[in-house]
Amino acid sequence: MTPGPRQPSGRDRVPPQIGVHALSVRYGDHLALDRVDLSVTAGEVVVLLGASGSGKTTLLRAIAGFTVPTVGRIHLGSTDVTAAPPHARGLGLVVQNYALFPHLRVADNVAFGLHARKRPRAQIERTVARFLEMTGMAAHAQRYPHELSGGQQQRVAIARALAIEPPALLLDEPLSALDPPLRAGMLEELQRLHSQLPQTAIVYVTHDQTEAISIGHRIVLLNGGRIVADGTPRNLHDTPPNRYTAEFFGQANLLPARIVDRSLEADTDPVRIAVRIADRTIWARRSADAPASGAALLCLRPHDLQLEVPVEGTPDGNHLDGIVRSAQWLGASQRVVVEAGSSTIRVDRPASEPLPAPGTRVRVSFPAERAVVLADR
Amino acid sequence: MELARRPWRPLVVSVPFVVLGIIFLYPFALLTVEAFARPDGGYGLGTFAAILAGHAFHGALFATLRIALTATAACLGLGSALALLIRFAAFPGARALGRLVDVYLAFPSFLVALSLTFLYGNSGVVHTLWTSALGGSAAAASRSFLYGFWGVVLAEVTYYTPFVMRPVLAALDVIDRSQLEVASSLGERPWGVLRRVVIPELVPALIAGGSLCLLLTMNEFGIILVMGVKDVITLPMMIYGKAIDEFDYPAASAVAICNVALSLGLYFTYRQALERVPR
Amino acid sequence: MSELIHSRPARRLLAGIGLIVTAIVFGLPLMTLLLASIAGEWTRALPTTLTVAHLRAALGGTPRAALWHSLATGIGATIGALVLGVWGALVSRRAPAPVRRGIDALFLMPVAIPSVSIGLALLVAFSRPPLLLNGTVALVGITHVVLVTAYAYASAQAGIARLPAAVEDMAGSLGATPSRVLVRVTLPLLLPQLRAAAALGFALSMGELGATIMVYPPGWATAPVEIFSLTDRGALFTGAAVSVWLLAGTFGALWLFDRRRSSRRAGSARDFSGT
Numbered sequence: 054m055t056p057g058p059r060q061p062s063g064r065d066r067v068p069p070q071i072g073v074h075a076l077s078v079r080y081g082d083h084l085a086l087d088r089v090d091l092s093v094t095a096g097e098v099v100v101l102l103g104a105s106g107s108g109k110t111t112l113l114r115a116i117a118g119f120t121v122p123t124v125g126r127i128h129l130g131s132t133d134v135t136a137a138p139p140h141a142r143g144l145g146l147v148v149q150n151y152a153l154f155p156h157l158r159v160a161d162n163v164a165f166g167l168h169a170r171k172r173p174r175a176q177i178e179r180t181v182a183r184f185l186e187m188t189g190m191a192a193h194a195q196r197y198p199h200e201l202s203g204g205q206q207q208r209v210a211i212a213r214a215l216a217i218e219p220p221a222l223l224l225d226e227p228l229s230a231l232d233p234p235l236r237a238g239m240l241e242e243l244q245r246l247h248s249q250l251p252q253t254a255i256v257y258v259t260h261d262q263t264e265a266i267s268i269g270h271r272i273v274l275l276n277g278g279r280i281v282a283d284g285t286p287r288n289l290h291d292t293p294p295n296r297y298t299a300e301f302f303g304q305a306n307l308l309p310a311r312i313v314d315r316s317l318e319a320d321t322d323p324v325r326i327a328v329r330i331a332d333r334t335i336w337a338r339r340s341a342d343a344p345a346s347g348a349a350l351l352c353l354r355p356h357d358l359q360l361e362v363p364v365e366g367t368p369d370g371n372h373l374d375g376i377v378r379s380a381q382w383l384g385a386s387q388r389v390v391v392e393a394g395s396s397t398i399r400v401d402r403p404a405s406e407p408l409p410a411p412g413t414r415v416r417v418s419f420p421a422e423r424a425v426v427l428a429d430r
Numbered sequence: 431m432e433l434a435r436r437p438w439r440p441l442v443v444s445v446p447f448v449v450l451g452i453i454f455l456y457p458f459a460l461l462t463v464e465a466f467a468r469p470d471g472g473y474g475l476g477t478f479a480a481i482l483a484g485h486a487f488h489g490a491l492f493a494t495l496r497i498a499l500t501a502t503a504a505c506l507g508l509g510s511a512l513a514l515l516i517r518f519a520a521f522p523g524a525r526a527l528g529r530l531v532d533v534y535l536a537f538p539s540f541l542v543a544l545s546l547t548f549l550y551g552n553s554g555v556v557h558t559l560w561t562s563a564l565g566g567s568a569a570a571a572s573r574s575f576l577y578g579f580w581g582v583v584l585a586e587v588t589y590y591t592p593f594v595m596r597p598v599l600a601a602l603d604v605i606d607r608s609q610l611e612v613a614s615s616l617g618e619r620p621w622g623v624l625r626r627v628v629i630p631e632l633v634p635a636l637i638a639g640g641s642l643c644l645l646l647t648m649n650e651f652g653i654i655l656v657m658g659v660k661d662v663i664t665l666p667m668m669i670y671g672k673a674i675d676e677f678d679y680p681a682a683s684a685v686a687i688c689n690v691a692l693s694l695g696l697y698f699t700y701r702q703a704l705e706r707v708p709r
Numbered sequence: 710m711s712e713l714i715h716s717r718p719a720r721r722l723l724a725g726i727g728l729i730v731t732a733i734v735f736g737l738p739l740m741t742l743l744l745a746s747i748a749g750e751w752t753r754a755l756p757t758t759l760t761v762a763h764l765r766a767a768l769g770g771t772p773r774a775a776l777w778h779s780l781a782t783g784i785g786a787t788i789g790a791l792v793l794g795v796w797g798a799l800v801s802r803r804a805p806a807p808v809r810r811g812i813d814a815l816f817l818m819p820v821a822i823p824s825v826s827i828g829l830a831l832l833v834a835f836s837r838p839p840l841l842l843n844g845t846v847a848l849v850g851i852t853h854v855v856l857v858t859a860y861a862y863a864s865a866q867a868g869i870a871r872l873p874a875a876v877e878d879m880a881g882s883l884g885a886t887p888s889r890v891l892v893r894v895t896l897p898l899l900l901p902q903l904r905a906a907a908a909l910g911f912a913l914s915m916g917e918l919g920a921t922i923m924v925y926p927p928g929w930a931t932a933p934v935e936i937f938s939l940t941d942r943g944a945l946f947t948g949a950a951v952s953v954w955l956l957a958g959t960f961g962a963l964w965l966f967d968r969r970r971s972s973r974r975a976g977s978a979r980d981f982s983g984t
Contacts, residue, residue, distance in 0.1 A: 119611055139614040146615035152608040156630040165626070166616030210612075217616055446797040450815060450858070453851050457834035461826075464833045508734070515727030519720050527731060534735065536909060536963065538916025538933060541952050544940060545738035548745045548949070555741065558754045588734055649823035651919040656937055666825040666919065673829055673923065683833060686826040697821030 070094055071116060071221055071254065076125030078111050078278075085111040087278040088125070093221065098247065098255040100269035102262065104301070108278040109258045110225060116256065117223055118142050129220065140169070145214030149226040151206040153198035159209050160185065160194040166217035184212040187249060188242075204235050211246065221254040228264060240267050262302055266290075274298055290354075294342040295428050299352045306353040306398045310335070310426065312346045326426050331394045335371055337424035350429045355401040357423035360389060360409065363416040372418035373398065377409045391417055458690075465683035481684040486668065490685070494664040497579065498647040501586035505643045506636060508587060509594030514624070516595075517602045528599055531592040540652030542589045547657065550576045550584070577659055585653045590646060594639035601635035602628075641700040649693055665689040745949035763950035772951045775935035778849075780958060782931055783914040786853030790910050791903060793854065794861025799895075802869050816862040819855050827855060828923025844926045852920045857910040864909075868902030908966040915959045 073091040077084065086108045093099045101109040114120040116127060118139035127135045134142050153162050160181050167177040185191040188208040198206055207227060214222055227243075228236045247255060259265055265272050266286045274282040274289065274297070282289050282298040293299035299307060310328035326339040328351055335351065343349055363374050375393030387408055389400045398417055409415060466473045481487050516528055550556050557574045575581055605628065613623045651666040663671070665685060672682035745751075746767075749758030766772070794816065801812040819827060831852050835842035842848040872895070880894045881887070896903075918933040925934055932955045939948035 117611070117615055139611065140617050140619050142615070143617060144615060146612050148608045148612060150606065150608060152606055152612045154609060154613070154627055154630075156633075165613065165618070168626075169613075169616055169618040169622055213612075213616070223615075443800050446793050446800060447812075447815075449793055450797070452840075453831075454819060454855050455815075457827075457830035460834040460837075461830040508730075512727060512731060515723055515730075519724040519727055523728075527728075530735075533960075536912035536916075536959070538918065538955075540918050540933060540937070541742065541916070541956070542738055544936065544945075544948060544952060545742040547940075547945065548741040549738055553751075555754050562754070588738060591734065645821060649821075651823065651825050652933070655918070655922075656940060658941065666823045669823075669825045669829055670919075670923070673832070679829075679833055682829055686823075686829050690822050690826050693821050693823060694818070697818075700821075 070128075070130055071256065072126075072128035073112070073116065074126045074128070076112070076115060076127065077123045078108075078115060078120055079123040084278050086115070086122075089275075089278075089280055091273060091280070093254045093256060095220075095254055096251050098257065098268055098270045100265040100272045101256065101258045101275060102260070102265045102269075102272050102301075103275035104260060106277075107275040109260075109275045111278075112275070113223055113225055113256060113258045117144055117146055143217065143219055145217060145219035145222040147207075147210045147214050147222065147224045147227050149230050151198075151203075151210040151230070153206055153209055153213075155198055157198075158194070159190060159196050159198070159201070162198065162209055163213045163216050165213060170217065180216050180218075184216045187215075187246060188212040203231050204239060207231065207239060208242070211243075215246070215250065215253075219253065221256060224255065224257045226258055226260070228259070229261070236264070240264060243268060272302075274301060276301075292338060292340045292425050293352060293427055294340050295430050296350055297430070299350075299425075299427060304355050304399065304401075306355060306358075306396075308351045308353065308396045308398070309429070310349050310351040312344065312349050312426065325421065328426055330373065330396075333373065335373075335424060336421040337371075337426045338422055340425050340427040342428050343426045344428055348429055349426050352425045352427055353398065353419060354423065355388070355399045356386075357419055358398070358400040359418050360391075360400060360402065360406075361416040361418055363414050370418070371421055371424065372416045374414065374416050377411050377413045377415055379411055380408045382408060389415075391415055393417065461683050461686060464680055465687050467680050469680075477680040478684045478687075481681055482688070486663070487685060487688075490663050490665045490668040491688075493579075493662055494648055494666075494689075497582050497586065497662070497664060498644050498650075500579075501583045501590060501647045502640055502644045504583065504587045505591045505594045505647075506640050509591045509639065510598050510632065510636060512591070513595045513598040513602060514628070516599065528595075531595050531599070534589075534592045535596070537589070538652065539585075539589045539650060540656040543585045543653040543656040546576060546581070546585050546588070550574055550581070552576075577657065579662055581657060582654055582659055582662055585657060586647050586650060589653065590643050593643050593646065594636070597635040597639040597642075598632055601632050605631055638700065638704045641696065645693060645696045645700055648696065649689075665692075742949055742952060745946055746953040748946060751946075763946045764953065766947050767950035767954055771930070772932075772935055772939070772947065772954075775930045775932045776951070776954055776958065778929055779915050779932040779955065782849055782853050783911045783962075785850050786857050786914045787907050787910045789850070789854040790857035790861045791907055794858045794863075794906065795865045795896075795899070795903065797858075797862050798865035798869055799891075801866070813866075817859050820859045824856065824917065824919030825923060828852060828920030831855070831920070832924050846926060846929055848924045849921060849926070849929065849931070852924050853914045853917060856917060856920060857914055860910050860913065861903075861906045864902045864906030865899060868899040871902075872898055904966055908963045911962050911966065912959050915955060915962075 071091070071093040073089060076086055076089045076091075078086040089108070089112060091099070091112070101112055103109040111120055115122050118134070118137060118141075122135065125135075126133055129142060129144070154165065157165070163181045163184055164177050167180055172180070181194075182191065185194055188211055190205065190208050190212060193201060193205060193209075198209070201209065207230075211222075211227075224243075228239055231239060243255075247253065255268075257264075257268060269286055271284065272282070272286050272289055273280055276297050282294050282302075289298055289302050293302060293305070296307060299305040308330055310330045313327040313329055313334060325336060326343070327334050327336055328349060329335070330351060337351060340352075361372070373393040373396075375391040375398065378390045378392050378397070380387060380389045382404060384404065386401050386404050387406065389402060389409060391398045391400060400417060463473070465478055466475065468474050468476055546554075548554050552574050554574065554576075557576075576584070609627055610623055613627045614620070618626060649666065650664075651670070654662060654664060654667055655670070666689065669682050669685050669689065672678045672685060744756065746763055747759050747761060748756035749760035749762075750756060768776075797812065797816050801809045801816075804812060831848060832843065834840070835848055835851075842851070876898070877890050877894050880890045885893065916933060917931070918937065921931050922934055922937070925931065930938065932951060936948045936951050936955070939945075939951065
C-alpha cells in the first residue's frame with residue numbers, strides 16, 4: 054500500500070482536514086506561491102479568490118498533488134502527503150471544462166474512481182445510483198458526455214468526484230465555462246449537495262467575488278502568490294484589512310487619511326479611531342492591520358453613503374462636502390459621483406431618490422461603523 | 431461568381447477532368463478490357479476465370495494478406511508504444527523526434543529493403559556477428575531470415591510504423607490533460623490512466639493509422655522486389671512477373687483488376703474511419 | 710504531457726527505451742546504408758577500410774544518367790501534378806457537395822491503387838493506337854503525374870479550406886477580375902500548401918519504383934530502377950552509393966523548396982486525409 058490519506062469509509066470517518074504549511078512553489082524565476090498557510094476543517098467551504106496569476110490555482114493543484122511544492126508541507130488529516138502522487142490522495146477534483154471521459158457513459162464516468170479502487174460491483178452500482186440521484190442525473194445514466202449540456206456535464210463531473218467519497222472536494226473554477234444565467238442555479242445546487250454531505254470540506258477556486266460570497270464560509274484572497282486576506286465574506290467586506298482586499302472585494306472609495314493622535318480615541322470602543330481628511334476629523338472603525346499612526350486609507354463602500362444638503366457651520370462629524378460631478382440612473386439604483394476636495398467619491402443610492410443635478414453642492418455622510426481605516430497596501 | 435458569365439468557363443472547368451480522364455481513367459478502362467481479352471482476339475471470361483482459379487493467385491492473395499496483416503499489427507503495436515513514449519516520457523528531443531517521423535514519410539520504401547540487406551542480410555553486420563558467434567562452419571549453411579516472410583515484415587514495419595505514429599501523436603496532442611489529472615485524482619494509477627483513459631481515446635486514430643498501414647502494405651512492391659525474396663509472391667509481384675517476365679498482359683491485367691478492387695475497398699473503409707477521427 | 714509518469718527515474722528509463730528502440734528501428738538501417746556507400750573491404754561485421762570509390766562510381770556512367778533522369782522526371786511531374794491538382798481543387802471548391810465527393814474520389818484514388826497496377830494500366834493503354842507512347846520518356850512523366858497529382862490536390866484542398874473567409878470576395882468587390890483575384894490573392898494565400906505539396910510530390914517521384922519499372926523505356930532508367938538493377942546484379946555497394954545520392958538530392962530539394970517547416974507539412978499531406 055502506498056502511504057496516503059486514510060480512506061474515509063463508513064462510520065469511523067476521520068475528520069477531514071487539509072493543512073498547508075509554509076508552502077512555496079517556484080517555477081524558474083517566478084514564485085507562484087510564497088509561504089502560504091491554510092487549513093480547512095471538516096465540512097468547511099473555503100474559497101480561494103484572486104485574479105489570474107494570483108496563485109490560487111497553483112495552491113489547489115499543490116493540494117491535489119499535480120504541482121510539487123518547492124518547500125513546505127501538505128497534510129490531509131494527520132498524514133503528510135507532500136510527496137504522495139495524486140492517485141494516493143483520495144481528493145475529489147472538478148475542473149473548469151468538466152474533463153468527462155468522452156468514451157464512457159455517464160454512469161461509467163461516475164464509477165471510474167470506484168473501479169480504480171476495485172470496489173465490489175454491487176457497491177459500485179449502489180454508490181453510482183446514489184450520486185446520480187443526488188445530482189439529478191439519474192435519468193441520463195446511459196448517455197455519453199457529448200449528448201449532455203454544459204450544466205449537465207458539470208453535475209456528472211461533481212457526481213464523479215463525490216462518488217469516491219473524498220474528505221474534501223476541490224473545485225477549480227467550476228462555473229466559468231457555464232453561461233451566466235446557469236451559474237446561480239449551479240451555485241444553489243452545490244450548496245444543496247453540501248448540506249447533504251456536511252462532513253465534506255470544499256476548496257473552491259474562483260476569480261468571481263459573487264460566487265465567492267454566495268458559497269464561501271471563508272474566503273482566502275490571494276495576490277502575487279501570497280494570502281492577503283482570510284476571513285468570512287462579511288468580515289472581508291465590512292473590514293477589509295488592506296487596500297487590495299477593499300478594491301478586489303466589493304466596490305470601495307479609498308480616501309487618503311492621516312490617523313489622528315490616538316489619545317483622541319474613545320476609551321469605550323477600542324476599534325474606533327479618528328482620522329483627518331482635508332480639514333475634517335472623521336470617526337471610523339479600525340481594521341485589524343491598520344497602522345497605529347501616520348498615513349492610512351479610509352474605505353467607504355458606495356452603498357453605505359448618504360447625500361444631504363450641506364448646512365453652513367455644521368460642527369465636525371462623519372461627513373464630507375463636495376460637488377456632484379455626474380449622476381446616472383442604473384435601474385435598481387443610481388450612481389452619483391461627488392468631487393470632495395482632491396478625492397472623488399462614488400455614492401450608490403436607491404433609484405427612488407431624485408437624481409441630483411451635476412454642479413449641486415452636497416454633503417456625503419456616513420455612520421462611523423460603516424467607515425473603515427486600513428493600511429495603504 | 432463572375433466566371434459564370436464567361437463563355438469559356440465550361441472549358442476551364444473541364445480541363446483537369448479531361449486530362450485525368452486520359453491519363454488515369456482511360457488506362458484503367460483499357461486494363462479492364464485487356465483482362466477480358468482472349469488469345470484469338472475476342473473477349474470473354476476465360477483469362478479471368480483461369481487466373482482466379484489458379485494456385486498462384488490464391489498463394490499470392492494469401493501472401494499479400496498475411497504480410498499486410500502481420501506488418502500492420504506490428505506497426506500498430508510499435509507505433510503506438512513509441513508515440514506514447516515520445517509524449518509521456520517527455521525526454522529532451524522528443525519533439526524533434528516526432529518531426530523526424532514526418533521526414534521518414536518522404537523516404538522511398540525500397541531503400542529500407544536495401545539498408546536491411548546490409549544489416550541483416552547473408553553478409554550483413556548482424557548476420558556476420560551471429561554466425562561467427564555460432565562458429566565459422568555454421569556460417570556457410572545458415573541463411574538469414576531476411577529473405578523470407580519475416581524479412582518482408584521487418585522491412586515493412588520499419589518503413590510503415592511512422593504512418594501509425596503520426597495520427598496517434600496527433601490524437602495524443604488533443605487529449606485534454608485535465609482528463610488525465612481527474613483520472614489520477616480519482617485514484618487511478620498511471621498504468622490504469624493509460625489503459626482506461628488514454629488508449630480508449632486513441633482508438634479512432636489507431637483505426638485510421640492501421641487501415642492506412644494495411645492499405646499501403648498490401649500495395650507494397652519495392653521492398654519485396656529489392657530484397658530479392660524469391661519464395662514470397664504477393665499480388666503486385668505476381669502482376670510484375672506476369673507482365674515483365676512472361677509478357678502475359680491479359681493475365682497481369684486480370685490480377686491487377688483484383689488487386690485494385692481489393693485496395694479500393696480498403697481505401698474507402700479508411701476514408702470512413704478517418705471521418706471518425708476527432709480533429 | 711508528462712502527467713502520467715511522476716517519478717523522474719521512471720521517466721528517464723522510459724525515455725531511454727524510446728530512444729534506443731527508435732535508433733535501432735529507424736536510425737540503424739539508414740546508418741548502415743550510409744556506411745555501405747563508403748565501405749571498402751567489408752568481410753567482417755564492420756567494414757575494415759573506407760573508400761569514396763562507390764560514391765564516385767555512382768556519379769558516372771549509367772548511374773549518373775539515371776540520377777539525371779530522376780531529377781528531370783521529378784521536376785516535370787511535380788509541375789504537372791501541381792497544375793492539375795490545384796486546378797482540380799479550385800474547381801471542386803465551387804461544386805455542390807455530392808459532385809465534390811466524386812471529384813475527391815477521382816483525384817485521390819491513385820494513392821490507393823498499387824503502383825504496379827497503375828504502371829501496367831498505362832503500359833497497356835499507351836501501347837496501342839490512338840495514343841502510342843510505349844517506349845517514350847513521356848510515358849514515364851505521365852505515370853509520375855498520375856501518382857503525384859493526388860497529393861497536390863489534397864494539399865491544395867487543405868489550403869483552400871483554410872483560406873481566410875471573404876478575402877477573395879473583398880478583392881472582387883474592390884474591382885479585381887476573377888483571374889486577377891486568382892493570381893494576386895488566392896494562389897499567394899495557397900503558397901505554403903503548394904510548396905509543401907511540391908516538396909512531397911518531388912520526393913515521392915524521386916523514389917518511385919513500382920510504376921516506373923513497368924513503363925521506363927530501355928536506356929532511360931530512373932535512379933530507383935538503376936538501384937534495383939545494380940543490387941539485382943550484386944553491385945550492392947554501388948547501389949548504396951546511388952541511393953545516398955538519391956537521398957541527398959531528394960532532401961536537398963525538399964529543403965530548397967520549402968525551407969520553413971517543410972517536413973511537417975509534407976508529412977501531413979502524405980496520409981492524404983485531405984480536408
